[in-house]
Amino acid sequence: MPALTTTSDGFLLHGEPFRILSGALHYFRVHPDQWTDRLRKARLMGLNTVETYLPWNLHEPTPGTLALDGLLDLPRFLRLARAEGLHVLLRPGPFICAEWDGGGLPHWLTSDPDIRLRTSDPRFTDAFDRYLDLLLPALLPYMAASGGPVIAVQVENEYGAYGDDTAYLKHVESSLRARGIEELLFTCDQTDGDHLAHGTLPGVLATGTFGSRVDQSLARLREHQPEGPLMCSEFWIGWFDHWGGPHHGRDAADAAADLDRLLAAGASVNIYMFHGGTNFGYTNGANHHHAYAPTITSYDYDAPLTESGDPGPKYHAFREVIARHAGVPAEPVPSPAPKLPRTEVELTHRLALFRQLGHDGVRSADPVTADTLGRRAGYVLYRTTVSATGPGLLHFEGGVGDRAQVFVDGAPAGVLERERYDETLPIHLPRPGARLDVLVENMGRVNYGPRIGVPKGLLGPVTFNGEALRGWDCHALPVDDVPPALAFTPAATPTSAEPAFHQGTFEVAEPADTFLSLPGWTKGQAWVNGFHLGRYWNRGPQRTLYVPAPVLRPGTNDLVLLELHGTTTPRAHLVDTPDLGPTTP
Template identity: 40%
Template sequence: MVVLRIRNVHKRKYILICLCIVGFIMYKNLSKPAGGWRMSRKVGLSVNMSQFTLGGESFCILGGSIHYFRVPRAYWRDRLMKMKACGINTLTTYVPWSLHQPEKGVFNFHTQLDLEAYISLAAELGLWVILRPGPYISAELDLGGLPSWLLRDGSMRLRTTHPGFTQAVNTYFDKLIPKVVPLQFKKGGPIIAVQVENEYGSFAKDQSYMIFIKEALQSRGISELLVTSDNPNTLKSGGVDGAIRSVKLQKLNQRNIQDLNAIQPNGPSMVMDYWTGGYDVWGDLHHVLPPEDMVSAVREILRRGMSVNLYMFHGGSSFGFMSGALAEPSYRALVSSYDYDAPLSEAGEYTPKYHLLRDLFSRYNKKGGSLPDMPALGYRETYEPAIMYQHLSLWDALSFTEEPFKSSRPVNMENLPANNRNGQSYGYTLYETTITSGGLLKSGDNVRDRALVFVDRNYIGLFKRKTLELAVPDGKGQRTLSLLVENCGRAHRGRDLDKQHKGLVGDILLNNTPLRDFTIYSLDMKPSFIDSLYQAPWKSLPENPSFPGFFMGRLFAFGYPSDTFVKLPGWEKGVVFINGLNLGRYWSIGPQQTLYLPGPFLNSGINQVIVFEEKEGDYKVNFEDAPDLGMAAEIQ
């Protein structure tokens, strides 16, 4: 109204311009991370003897890990606001190479993988960022986040200065690093530190490697503080000159801190990963860490004047086939849930750990004021079960895969000509050949990781890593022998990452004679394949459907869809797809009994539910309002 009273047009324009400038300044002020407006941007996160400083002011990192690739993009803001409300000042995230470069010449930084948008959102909400770009990240991902097409190189030596690996890293960093350089602290962004690789001390096969990664980051414009992160017993061999060392642990041990201080006597102490819980493997129990144990350790870390990052603050879900596996002491695949027993649950619910941390961190709030209000929780729904009304046998679905590959010998997943000659990363591979007799089938150690075996499409048995022999029944004439091999997840850590090939990795013997002349089908079950199945010859569900097979049903969600949890009692093992999206694996052996289905994955109205089941089905899928991650056991 003041502007309208001014008759002179030029004066009115002048005042409008001034108001716009003031508004812009206020907006920029509000969008800065805490304290960022007052701080000098000339000096970023720095070391002042045993303390960190940021912009010249003393600074204690109260960090928390949330992986953008494990949280639906529609929920990024909700999860980061809950982080801020807990008193955390710094977000940490890994960057998964395997997801950002699924094929050699193909890059994806869009929608769910829009890293720039995620970092910018953190800045808007007042959070600093520690970026962990790898290239190896572990993070309980298949192959530790390295793309499987690297394994097509028979001489490949991952995480070394082997030319094939460094060339691939350089190509990836040429795409990735320019996206985050403008988001660094000294350029006005929220990134205050960048981690060089991850846990290299436990691998340490190449003394030049960490120098290569450090220079690969700096030569592309990374100028903020560099850090490395290792387990206590590998701190010495994992560092690199010019980077602050930090430690990973769950139980605070005086000796661990002394070892860190001995290696880095004039530097600040930081627990880069304080593990708030743990991950789970199929066939085991659900691992939990008591809230009191967690908060007492974090309290002691802070009492000592150390900085800390909570891994995980919110775990989320390893949707699709992204879960890794343990290689030692024996192979065990990880479940799809990445709840991690973290302070914020898989579905973003507050836990007792969250409330204890919020109370503790409120005492470290420099402003002296109260923390932001805790965002309201979303509604969770129990939907009517989806009744499976259509069936498609695996054999009828084969015509919707890529053209099958003919080979005299078995070929592993990675070396198949699928996906523009980048090989197959995930899912199942079907190997078919002709036999003329029965007898003893031997797998050796060449099935990675499980194989359902069929003769003329009739199931005869299962090969696992410990099941090495199988009887093939006698029969007349030529018959088709089929092995449906599943990649259950490549090891995410260990010194044998180069050997994580999947599918059939060597000969299968029938009566001590190697099988030959295979037809090989790639069943990676990508969204494009699932979408193509809508054109397939589905049949009404018969009384005795064949397995393996696809089963289709419908979930009705009226109004604004809410989060829910998929439960499959009576089903054995397989994969669930909602509207073409792969939620992950289910397996009756547990511990995980439900799959998290976020509301944003659903449409208002009809939703297509497809289940790929290997052996046995109940023909209905339940949707419940609470998770079931299995019987709990405390982490020892």
């Protein structure tokens, strides 16, 4: 019998009445050395449970391999939650959305153009079953049935917004049960339209996702499910941001009032997000409704706990609401964590990006996609020579995925972007045999809707004035990690206009959280002591990158930037206050 069971209108935990007061906290978006701090702050706000997705694409990076280390050490996260006295809701997908690269689906799976994702297609369900065979033996000891903190597991994720293949949902349910999951299973769906009808299963608890219109949303959930607990499994209290868009926020009093309505109605809740964290490295997703829109590096989400783990206005407002309905710990609210003193970093060494090319490129008549090259994320460089001369139009059939910088004999010639549906660029070729380089950046794989799995890189043939350009060298650039220190040389000039790595050092007396500010820099990636902070871009809204304290060390620290365009300054700044852009409610 599962530890968490349902009655006609609520939950029982080990036979006693229980209300789930949960907050979303994605372990893979938080430095592991900060998990304990974030979990403690969840308990101190009055939560008794935390919820997390599981990113299939990172846990099984290649077929048949399982990653459970570092940011992905879920067993450790579950042990820490149990030590803090918190229960856990697990959401293993297979699809998670989460504004996460590809919605959590592995690129090695989604790159198959014939596979029918999130359906009963055996190619999809068999792959998920093999993943569960790898994953679940490591997680079963942490189920409540074995004395662990996990009290419920989700089946799929907002499936009613995607499809209506009930047999597929039943397969996911059966796959979890057959592999030892005894705990309560639940689905979550938006409460409007036909989402609940298409995304739920008989015998599996249905929960709703919404951020407002509480009474209306609960009524729709009750109409669909006449008996059982009422639960909002994603109570949206903020939102995420796209590059070039506004920084979203929600008034704390407004969100607290809706939380109060939820709890007054006797409902259980999972606050999305309690603590958003960061899309470190190449992990951000993207949306594509009318146009492609990549998500920024920060996943602050205007959550109660900020990206750097400090209690914000919603933390205090929500704690007051929870205190009225369920009580909160008598311990004081945590203070903001100390921040590193403002520090200037001189980037004194440089390494041109194109010098990183090895001899492992693929030679092809036409460009091949990044997916064909086996690249989940990052950059691909395409190189050819052109016999024509003079002005003309460079045309990319099918467009680019997602942002292409064009160079003629090493000189910048222009940029094309998927979000603007760019396909053609006017250029001038100075001589016969000029070298044409096209550097294509994957800005994040779509995480929601039918465009999951759309390829990256160059998506078709390339022509100049209508003549096809043949004979391409296609290089997947090795920029998952920073180059070795010995590869850098002193910069001959203080600024640079070519794509290049820039390196510098700075001193730290005592590690503390800080924020990397890059005025004068354009676009690229940042690493501190080899830890990949993520993408920066002067387009905004985000103007700083969060640097977790555990990334730093006493003494000399290393900063590396991959700048794709150019910089007007050789300096970077570590500041004590984040800048995510002006807030737009």
